[in-house]
Amino acid sequence: MIFKYSILIASHEPKYYLLEQIESIQDQTHQSWSVFLSDDSISNEWQLKYSEHLTKIGAKILQGPKIGFASNFLSLARNPELQSDLYAFCDQDDIWDKNKLEDILQIFTNLDNTIPRLYCGRTIIVDSDNQVIGQSPLFNRAPSFKNALIQNIGGGNTMVFNNAARNLLLACPLNLHVVSHDWFFYQLVTGAEGEVIYDPKPYVKYRQHDANLVGANIGWSARIRRIKLLLAGRFKDWNEVNVNALLTISHLLSPESKKTLQLFILTRASNSFLTRLFWLKRSGLYRQTFLGNLGLIIGLILRKV
Template identity: 40%
Template sequence: MHKELTGRVAILMGAYNGERYLEEQLQSFLGQNYENWSLHVSDDGSSDRTRQLLSNFEHANARPVQVIDGPRKGFCQNFLSLLCNPDIDADYFCFSDQDDVWHADKLSRALGWLRAQPADVPALYCGRTHLVDDDGTSLGYSPLFTRAPSFSNALVQSIGGGNTMMMNRAAREVCQRAGAVDVVSHDWWVYIATTAVGGRVHYDAQPSLDYRQHGNNIVGSNMSWQARLERVKMLGRGRFKQWGAQHLRALQVLVPLMPSHNWAVLAAFERVHRGNLASRIIAFRKGKLYRQTALGNAGLLVATLFNKI
């Protein structure tokens, strides 16, 4: 255990019929070189042995496992219900999928950065992932993002998967204030909310988990050409515009917490979302909205011109 690191970590796992891979994930928790963690699981109506496996794990390892009935409204609400649950108390909070495998230093790497941040400043750690198939064979890595995280980026792109995320108490309190909002994904929302209020985000280029890619994945790595083509199709169908509307509604409760420069960014994004062509172009430049790649930025400009954000 890393004695220089302190603080209670709450692992927030969203579960649904996860028996096939769950045991391997649970064993990777036991393999962490940071031991001060607790496990909280929101089971969204599993009909397999998920709950039995969790009970077996608790009894075999003397590790308390809190299992909660999920809201049964999809993966996003399942995770947000855990994050906003006032009965779960810790100093740091991290999400976990039910089918990954954590590297031994996953918790300690995140804590190393988070502990260096002021406790009263919302802080979020996320990062890259190592992709594996059903059998654990390497498939490469998720895209490496190099531009700095910011609110101007968060409004138009999610850069860190929830399975890589850990946040401090201050960031969790921001999310609790917003509540279980109607958004497309919990991880994108946490990135938006943290940067909206002027919090700090660190994207780690070194992966700390094996992210399993299989047919049951709700959200995959988004790195294949097929995935990129699907994003173009979603853009044409207005899916991104729908998501933008959801984020604008969800952000209203956080406006009083935003620094003034982010008010300007939010106002610009709203004009890009709702304005006529001329006002969209002007607002796009004023808001300095950006994605992480040149191709992504080209697509963002096209989407702005055709009113698809």
């Protein structure tokens, strides 16, 4: 049996790097795929620049919802035209390893795909000239809903998922407001007792440049940026959005996940730090590193979670 992929590109004014991404898709050792591109651009002038290359790969170009990158990816993943065995999110300015689709396919073919499964992994960080800067953090603790509530370990540009996982997205309201499509997807799949597969081997070169919406999560500058976001209350705001989204789709969550979510709500709502710490302990929530968990405690002290 030949497994087919739908490659899902959510674009917005792709000016410089889309061609390299298209070429890396063309060079894949696994060649059973279709490309769907949902565009949020103000104009379609960029399509003239890439029209020949998009035609070569048979890309189907769709109109995006124009309300942000998360909605663009989620609306594309739920498009009824998609009929595949596996689905791969794809950013407009990355570069894929030629073995990406084939190697990830081997993981899925050895599993029961009636269960929602979501693959994600590390990335190689490159600059605008495709020079290697480093790699995204290596996470060693197991993916779970108790981690997903307070941390996203899966970059959307690495994610591949099966139809059982896609069906979870299809069961969500179309107007659901989320912080990011990848973080929500991590929460959704783990919360519904699916499996998230975290791969320490990188298959994607993630291009770090000034126009990126989300920066690379490496180095002390990234740590300082996260501290500033914490102190500014950004994480608290994000958690509020995520909790509201999860309450909206709570019928999809397992009883254990619902319990964990309620304990997280109690943790955030309690007036006393000691009470917040007690509920955090009861919930079992964790981040992937010691410093991350220390930051979580500090956030609880300051009521910034």
